[in-house]
Amino acid sequence: MPGPHDHAKSWLTRIAALPRTGKVRILNVCGGHERTITHSGMRTALPDDIELIPGPGCPVCICPEEDIYDAIQLALNEDVMLVAFGDMLRVPVNVPKREPRSLEQAKAAGAGIQPIATPAAAAAIARAHPDRQVVFFAAGFETTMAPVAAMLAEGVPDNLSVLLSGRLTWPAVAMLLDSGEAAFDALVAPGHVATVMGADEWQFVPQQHGLPCAVAGFTPASLLAAFHSILGQLHRRQPALDNCYPESVTAGGNSLAKSVLARVMRVTDAKWRGIGMIPASGFTLQPAYSAHDARRRFISKTTAANNPAKEARKRIGEMPPGCDCAAVVLGKISPTQCALYGRACTPRDPVGPCMVSDEGACRIWWANGMRADATGRKPDIDAARA
Amino acid sequence: MCLAIPMQIRTIDGYIAIAYAKGIEREISLYLLQDRALAPGDFVLVHVGYAIQKVSTADAEASWNLYDEMQMLR
Numbered sequence: 001m002p003g004p005h006d007h008a009k010s011w012l013t014r015i016a017a018l019p020r021t022g023k024v025r026i027l028n029v030c031g032g033h034e035r036t037i038t039h040s041g042m043r044t045a046l047p048d049d050i051e052l053i054p055g056p057g058c059p060v061c062i063c064p065e066e067d068i069y070d071a072i073q074l075a076l077n078e079d080v081m082l083v084a085f086g087d088m089l090r091v092p093v094n095v096p097k098r099e100p101r102s103l104e105q106a107k108a109a110g111a112g113i114q115p116i117a118t119p120a121a122a123a124a125i126a127r128a129h130p131d132r133q134v135v136f137f138a139a140g141f142e143t144t145m146a147p148v149a150a151m152l153a154e155g156v157p158d159n160l161s162v163l164l165s166g167r168l169t170w171p172a173v174a175m176l177l178d179s180g181e182a183a184f185d186a187l188v189a190p191g192h193v194a195t196v197m198g199a200d201e202w203q204f205v206p207q208q209h210g211l212p213c214a215v216a217g218f219t220p221a222s223l224l225a226a227f228h229s230i231l232g233q234l235h236r237r238q239p240a241l242d243n244c245y246p247e248s249v250t251a252g253g254n255s256l257a258k259s260v261l262a263r264v265m266r267v268t269d270a271k272w273r274g275i276g277m278i279p280a281s282g283f284t285l286q287p288a289y290s291a292h293d294a295r296r297r298f299i300s301k302t303t304a305a306n307n308p309a310k311e312a313r314k315r316i317g318e319m320p321p322g323c324d325c326a327a328v329v330l331g332k333i334s335p336t337q338c339a340l341y342g343r344a345c346t347p348r349d350p351v352g353p354c355m356v357s358d359e360g361a362c363r364i365w366w367a368n369g370m371r372a373d374a375t376g377r378k379p380d381i382d383a384a385r386a
Numbered sequence: 387m388c389l390a391i392p393m394q395i396r397t398i399d400g401y402i403a404i405a406y407a408k409g410i411e412r413e414i415s416l417y418l419l420q421d422r423a424l425a426p427g428d429f430v431l432v433h434v435g436y437a438i439q440k441v442s443t444a445d446a447e448a449s450w451n452l453y454d455e456m457q458m459l460r
Contacts, residue, residue: 118435147436257418
């Protein structure tokens, strides 16, 4: 039996040898998975009846438009230094043309904004500038929220606050499955989210919805092992949760990281850009850490009452006009089906967040040479959903 | 954004370690692995500067080779 380090080719051979069960749509919920799939050309190497769909796997793409707008306003109007992961800087919000529409444009307009690569840098910058207010705009899924929680748990100076925009991955999948509109037959669960939170979080997929599920790592072989497992589950009609990334993922995950997360943050209902509210899908700071909540420290001062422009803003919380990122994120259309893809929207001049982030499906597809045909449709991946 | 890169620990000082990957040395935090016995030479998966899991040498090298090919170690 091949292990996770066997060559991808041996898994392709094994997959090809499986009895076919008809069209199978497999959703992934991780930009890293989508990158490996697209970069390796896996879609063309697999049998035609296997369709690989990128889903809600990009925290930058679903980060609420309101949160980015608040971050921009905070950086422009308050005497603060705002730090954020670099991916967040180019995400556009919906504002009139004359106003800065991204953190990058706000920085060009003179706002104090700095990209960082680790939460530790936010604390270090605050320590180095004790006379300034430093705000860490922190978006990300569980894998990223655990380090943010660790940074706060270790102790940070008073002049650091966090504009938290963290999200949990599994509730978005649960929402899709509960909606009855899920356009997939099986799920590949994200390997590094599961490294922290444990594979067992995904038991609801086979147990409550009867769909096959496998946790995968980020090598082509690990992903193909997961597809092989899923196809086998479908053939045997025995949906289950399989762990195809055992070198990193355990059933319960990193229990210490989970306890640090729970100590610093609690789970709350949260908005996803272009999608709306998803129950129990976001993180907010626990009361013990609320002194470091940037929303309490700054944002509440600029609410509707004293900032009418904020509420008069058009398309609050939505994707930009004409942008299909919301449908792309939900796996309902492929990137090439968006009318803007490769035309008005490219990585150099992105319209929607999926073309901005390295984790966004549109950016990944474009970077790997996937081009829309004249009709804007790519037949091999879209036919089943047309 | 959830991608974690394997790095090899060079030195450890409290929760802070100096770790190495493919010619790059970085300061990383071991705070989320404080209940694990770690020593210089060990490989850990690092995400946004924090180690989230200990991994084997073979797993680390397989990932390095892949990420190299995909030019994700920049």
